[in-house]
Amino acid sequence: MNKTTNIDPGKAIPFKSEDSVFRIVDGEAVVVDVSGNMVSVINRVGTRIWELVDGSRTVREIAGLIAAEYNIAVQTALEDALGFLQELSRNELAVLRPAAHGGPGRKNEKKTNAAAPGSLPKGS
Amino acid sequence: MAHWELTYRCNLECVHCYATKRRAPGELSLPEIKKILAQLAEANCLFLCFTGGEIFCRRDLMSILRAARERGFALRLLTNGTLLTEQLADELAVINPLSVEMSLYAMKPSVHDSITGVPGSHSKTVAAIRMCRERGIRTAVKTIFLKYNLGEYRALADFARATKSRFVFDYLLSPADDGRRPMDEHGLNEDEICQFLLKHSGPRAPAKKRADSSRPEGSEPICGLGCNTFAVTPCGDVLPCLAVRQSVGNLRSRSFKSIWTDSALDKIRDARYAALKDCMGCEYIEYCARCPGVALAECGNILGRSYTACRAARAAMRARKELNRRGN
Numbered sequence: 413m414n415k416t417t418n419i420d421p422g423k424a425i426p427f428k429s430e431d432s433v434f435r436i437v438d439g440e441a442v443v444v445d446v447s448g449n450m451v452s453v454i455n456r457v458g459t460r461i462w463e464l465v466d467g468s469r470t471v472r473e474i475a476g477l478i479a480a481e482y483n484i485a486v487q488t489a490l491e492d493a494l495g496f497l498q499e500l501s502r503n504e505l506a507v508l509r510p511a512a513h514g515g516p517g518r519k520n521e522k523k524t525n526a527a528a529p530g531s532l533p534k535g536s
Numbered sequence: 537m538a539h540w541e542l543t544y545r546c547n548l549e550c551v552h553c554y555a556t557k558r559r560a561p562g563e564l565s566l567p568e569i570k571k572i573l574a575q576l577a578e579a580n581c582l583f584l585c586f587t588g589g590e591i592f593c594r595r596d597l598m599s600i601l602r603a604a605r606e607r608g609f610a611l612r613l614l615t616n617g618t619l620l621t622e623q624l625a626d627e628l629a630v631i632n633p634l635s636v637e638m639s640l641y642a643m644k645p646s647v648h649d650s651i652t653g654v655p656g657s658h659s660k661t662v663a664a665i666r667m668c669r670e671r672g673i674r675t676a677v678k679t680i681f682l683k684y685n686l687g688e689y690r691a692l693a694d695f696a697r698a699t700k701s702r703f704v705f706d707y708l709l710s711p712a713d714d715g716r717r718p719m720d721e722h723g724l725n726e727d728e729i730c731q732f733l734l735k736h737s738g739p740r741a742p743a744k745k746r747a748d749s750s751r752p753e754g755s756e757p758i759c760g761l762g763c764n765t766f767a768v769t770p771c772g773d774v775l776p777c778l779a780v781r782q783s784v785g786n787l788r789s790r791s792f793k794s795i796w797t798d799s800a801l802d803k804i805r806d807a808r809y810a811a812l813k814d815c816m817g818c819e820y821i822e823y824c825a826r827c828p829g830v831a832l833a834e835c836g837n838i839l840g841r842s843y844t845a846c847r848a849a850r851a852a853m854r855a856r857k858e859l860n861r862r863g864n
Contacts, residue, residue, distance in 0.1 A: 430632075433582065433608045433610050434582075434608065435577075435580040435581075435582045435608070436580075437580050442582060444582060444583075444610040444634075446632055446634055447632070447674075449635075449674070
């Protein structure tokens with residue numbers, strides 16, 4: 413995982429990229445990467461995770477909330493949330509930082525669309 | 537996608553401008569604009585394109601852009617660039633719009649300046665594009681081809697490539713608000729459009745305007761106006777799109793939501809190809825880029841005949857036939 417290889421990934425704090433803008437339409441986030449001029453549509457569960465990314469919650473805290481809301485095992489939620497957030501990070505829509513780190517930075521470019529969490533239930 | 541005309545004031549006097557006679561004595565104030573931005577964000581509007589007039593004629597432009605960015609809009613800016621300064625460019629880089637799109641009509645200063653009516657405007661626009669690019673701001677070179685700059689295509693394309701700008705061009709003009717038809721005086725005639733397409737569109741073009749290369753079904757919507765587009769004028773009128781100059785409400789007296797959900801827009805939204813009585817049987821329809829707003833300006837009816845579109849469609853079909861004859 414980018415820049416968090418030496419820490420517990422669950423303790424990383426995800427930030428929305430300053431270069432992303434979004435609206436939530438019918439429960440799905442439409443995210444525009446301003447720098448890359450790309451539009452991504454995130455499914456409902458991914459959108460819930462996106463909503464919970466506020467620059468203060470850790471990945472583990474987000475996973476805990478998702479596990480409770482969707483009635484799934486915390487470990488499953490953690491793995492899926494982490495995978496999803498890492499994909500957002502690869503697509504430069506989000507940044508994962510160690511807990512003590514500051515806010516999100518600006519990136520240069522991005523290349524692909526974001527996908528939704530794999531094993532989490534679809535829809536809500 | 538919303539287009540928002542922030543002002544009709546402009547420091548240039550382009551010969552083909554459709555808005556030269558517009559006046560908006562009661563431009564929305566910054567607090568009013570902030571209030572409307574909040575309403576648009578609440579309505580899930582995401583893409584916002586600020587245009588004019590010349591947007592940099594507003595001294596509070598940067599405050600408007602910052603407010604829009606804070607509301608989470610993806611911003612496009614249309615400008616002539618002549619009022620951009622190093623300091624404003626620095627501020628613009630922080631705001632980080634999707635793109636800043638600047639009107640540039642020629643690489644020969646004399647040609648560009650004769651179109652804008654202002655000597656020295658060419659060098660300022662070129663400098664503005666470079667200022668933006670130096671700061672990593674994404675830019676587009678926007679050109680309308682007229683009788684006077686047809687020979688400038690290659691130089692403009694090369695400049696766009698050199699500055700890593702998108703090159704966006706058109707050759708169709710809109711009627712002016714005051715009834716003038718700049719296309720007749722300054723625009724390309726059918727032969728010129730045909731030759732332009734043959735020379736610059738490449739072997740695959742002119743493509744048919746319809747992706748599936750078929751005639752439209754009568755049940756198809758003619759346009760996205762009032763559905764996924766709208767426009768706001770400097771004094772707060774809401775239009776179905778930038779080209780259809782019919783207000784469906786004013787944001788000073790009504791909320792955006794109440795205007796957007798008003799039945800006044802339904803008639804426009806419900807317009808289908810079947811209602812285009814003059815067009816459905818036309819042999820050129822597959823090449824037609826008909827604009828309801830231009831039709832409204834030309835014949836008073838968004839469903840009526842657009843002579844500008846007819847001319848362009850005939851030219852495109854002729855060019856296609858010629859390319860077919862040449863084996864392209």
